[in-house]
Amino acid sequence: MISRARGKPTITDVAKRAGVSKSLVSLVMRGQRHVSPARRDAVQRAATALGYRPNAMAQGLVQRRTRLLGVMVSDLNNLFFAEVVAGILEQASRSGYRVLINTGNRQADKEDQAIEALLQLRADGLILAGPLLESRLVVEASREVPVVLVGRVAASASVDSVTNDDHAGAGIVVDHCVSLGHRRIAHIDGGPGAGARARRRGYEQAMRRRRLTGEIRVVPGAYTEAGGHDGTLHLLGLRPRPTAIFAPNDLAAIGALNAIEEQGLRVPADVSLVGYDNTALAALRHISLTTIHQPRLEMGQMAVTTLLERLEEGRRRQRRVVLAPRLIVRSTAAPPPPERRRR
Numbered sequence: 001m002i003s004r005a006r007g008k009p010t011i012t013d014v015a016k017r018a019g020v021s022k023s024l025v026s027l028v029m030r031g032q033r034h035v036s037p038a039r040r041d042a043v044q045r046a047a048t049a050l051g052y053r054p055n056a057m058a059q060g061l062v063q064r065r066t067r068l069l070g071v072m073v074s075d076l077n078n079l080f081f082a083e084v085v086a087g088i089l090e091q092a093s094r095s096g097y098r099v100l101i102n103t104g105n106r107q108a109d110k111e112d113q114a115i116e117a118l119l120q121l122r123a124d125g126l127i128l129a130g131p132l133l134e135s136r137l138v139v140e141a142s143r144e145v146p147v148v149l150v151g152r153v154a155a156s157a158s159v160d161s162v163t164n165d166d167h168a169g170a171g172i173v174v175d176h177c178v179s180l181g182h183r184r185i186a187h188i189d190g191g192p193g194a195g196a197r198a199r200r201r202g203y204e205q206a207m208r209r210r211r212l213t214g215e216i217r218v219v220p221g222a223y224t225e226a227g228g229h230d231g232t233l234h235l236l237g238l239r240p241r242p243t244a245i246f247a248p249n250d251l252a253a254i255g256a257l258n259a260i261e262e263q264g265l266r267v268p269a270d271v272s273l274v275g276y277d278n279t280a281l282a283a284l285r286h287i288s289l290t291t292i293h294q295p296r297l298e299m300g301q302m303a304v305t306t307l308l309e310r311l312e313e314g315r316r317r318q319r320r321v322v323l324a325p326r327l328i329v330r331s332t333a334a335p336p337p338p339e340r341r342r343r
Contacts, residue, residue, distance in 0.1 A: 014046045073129045078251050088300040090297070100121060106224075125308075147307075157318040170276075172327050187200060188235070190249065221247075225252065250281050267332050289332050
């Protein structure tokens, strides 16, 4: 009589049914190669028949490895992060790792709690996507396990990062708008969002480079629809108002689009609009947002690869992966109205 009648089957039950030792069952469950095919097959058939599942946490304590990667995502409402996570899951699976995902809901203190939860669950390493918490706490986590930031540059040599060149991407936006004939190009700031400072500085530097210093306009905002909406209402209240608006990301651009339409204006006939990220939202036909492409899937994949270099290969030197942005031209940016060009 097997122990299923008493509860969950154990490694002892599997060993008895397969006619092998518990240590051999353990070797098979850990994927060790030096087990004969016949014995491996016997163990696997016994485990299947009994409905046995190995205790991953117990295995992790014995091996000091759980083959779990912890992922903390800043904002689950932002499609950018969803697509980064898709890349993480894909690369982790190829590398033989599972993934635990949680979020801090764009609150630094909640992010700290989320990271602590992942560490308590014995994650072998952490990937922090767009974290808002202070660098000191990121460094503290890196003293326990390898840490990779996505979308934010690491301040410490103990932390790696995978980012888009946000500074260059903002410059591309300004250059595109200028090429269409715009001079009054405004920017909605991304607030504390990862990469927001670099995008703002890139915008300001590009405006100066284009000899448009007097036209620089930056208003407060956030990487949210509400942040884009409120920032745009502020800009539309200026006189003269901007002819082009650079939103800090695609989600904010959706909010900006709503604000423009609420004021009885049209995009791009009255105001041009450019986003950042090139998420699935931007490609929707009724939105068709001109935006900057970040290779989200590749960023997630590179985060796993970079993490495993420390975890499995023992790399100690910091690695910063910076991927190039590119412009995706759609329907929300066009030459300014004729009366604007005459000013």
